[in-house]
Amino acid sequence: xxxxxxxxxxxxxxxxxxxxxxxxxxxxxxxxxxxxxxxxxxxxxxxxxxxxxxxxxxxxxxxxxxxxxxxxxxxxxxxxxxxxxxxxxxxxxxxxxxxxxxxxxxxxxxxxxxxxxxxxxxxxxxxxxxxxxxxxxxxxxxxxxxxxxxxxxxxxxxxxxxxxxxxxxxxxxxxxxxxxxxxxxxxxxxxxxxxxxxxxxxxxxxxxxxxxxxxxxxxxxxxxxxxxxxxxxxxxxxxxxxxxxxxxxxxxxxxxxxxxxxxxxxxxxxxxxxxxxxxxxxxxxxxxxxxxxxxxxxxxxxxxxxxxxxxxxxxxxxxxxxxxx
Numbered sequence: 001x002x003x004x005x006x007x008x009x010x011x012x013x014x015x016x017x018x019x020x021x022x023x024x025x026x027x028x029x030x031x032x033x034x035x036x037x038x039x040x041x042x043x044x045x046x047x048x049x050x051x052x053x054x055x056x057x058x059x060x061x062x063x064x065x066x067x068x069x070x071x072x073x074x075x076x077x078x079x080x081x082x083x084x085x086x087x088x089x090x091x092x093x094x095x096x097x098x099x100x101x102x103x104x105x106x107x108x109x110x111x112x113x114x115x116x117x118x119x120x121x122x123x124x125x126x127x128x129x130x131x132x133x134x135x136x137x138x139x140x141x142x143x144x145x146x147x148x149x150x151x152x153x154x155x156x157x158x159x160x161x162x163x164x165x166x167x168x169x170x171x172x173x174x175x176x177x178x179x180x181x182x183x184x185x186x187x188x189x190x191x192x193x194x195x196x197x198x199x200x201x202x203x204x205x206x207x208x209x210x211x212x213x214x215x216x217x218x219x220x221x222x223x224x225x226x227x228x229x230x231x232x233x234x235x236x237x238x239x240x241x242x243x244x245x246x247x248x249x250x251x252x253x254x255x256x257x258x259x260x261x262x263x264x265x266x267x268x269x270x271x272x273x274x275x276x277x278x279x280x281x282x283x284x285x286x287x288x289x290x291x292x293x294x295x296x297x298x299x300x301x302x303x304x305x306x307x308x309x310x311x312x313x314x315x316x317x318x319x320x321x322x323x324x325x
Contacts, residue, residue: 001078003085003217010075011210011222013065018203019228020058025196026232027051034240036286038312043246047239056178063174066167076160085217086151089132096121135215166205169194241278244313285312
């Protein structure tokens with residue numbers, strides 16, 4: 001099998017899986033901004049569950065990819081079966097890029113220009129050879145002691161074992177919390193859900209591993225990037241608004257869109273001003289919540305002791321605002 005094709009396939013899978021993580025990190029960040037880390041009520045459980053489901057699928061797919069890489073026909077065993085493709089870069093195979101050299105000041109003599117070109121080409125070749133060798137030793141540290149340098153099957157086994165250590169938490173999270181949680185319902189062992197921050201670190205480590213493999217096999221690197229087409233920040237704000245205030249009808253009512261704009265249909269104008277009014281509603285709710293928590297104001301119909309855990313998006317805050325309290 002051509003390892004370069006297999007590497008490219010895995011890179012594409014990683015890009016597609018990680019799109020969820022890029023959004024979830026932004027969602028978490030915007031949720032903290034919107035709620036100011038205060039208690040809040042979930043007014044749209046369907047949207048909230050969709051976010052939790054996306055978190056589950058992120059871990060499930062990540063774990064599935066890792067299991068596949070370690071499986072019988074996976075990446076590591078394919079590397080072992082194609083050791084001839086994993087070797088130090090041959091100096092003669094390094095292609096020096098062609099191009100022109102531009103100078104800001106006085107143009108050098110032809111002799112000096114040729115000397116500079118030779119020096120640049122030499123440095124380029126040396127950097128390519130060093131990068132390849134560094135990647136080899138990063139992947140296969142035991143090979144550093146060998147002369148001549150040659151990768152052995154046991155080196156691939158060691159690399160696979162290190163990868164398994166890195167990814168075990170992801171697989172445990174998948175099995176205990178996501179894909180098989182009800183199959184292990186009697187297991188009372190405590191397992192932590194992997195946070196977005198930890199998952200991001202895991203992804204970055206896998207990306208580094210894949211880039212080292214690519215550098216050794218293909219003499220090139222790959223840039224991992226966010227492949228979401230939509231604006232993550234704006235989508236996160238929209239979904240958080242729905243979670244905090246409910247359906248669009250409830251959002252419109254709470255933010256007084258129809259009353260302020262005096263229009264019955266939703267058009268671009270209403271959506272623009274509606275967004276600004278929803279931002280104001282958020283600000284007002286926090287202001288009322290602060291007054292309640294400091295004892296300056298008592299919630300409508302609140303029972304004794306309810307103020308301590310009062311949610312900033314409680315419906316009574318909307319009622320209080322409408323009554324001008």
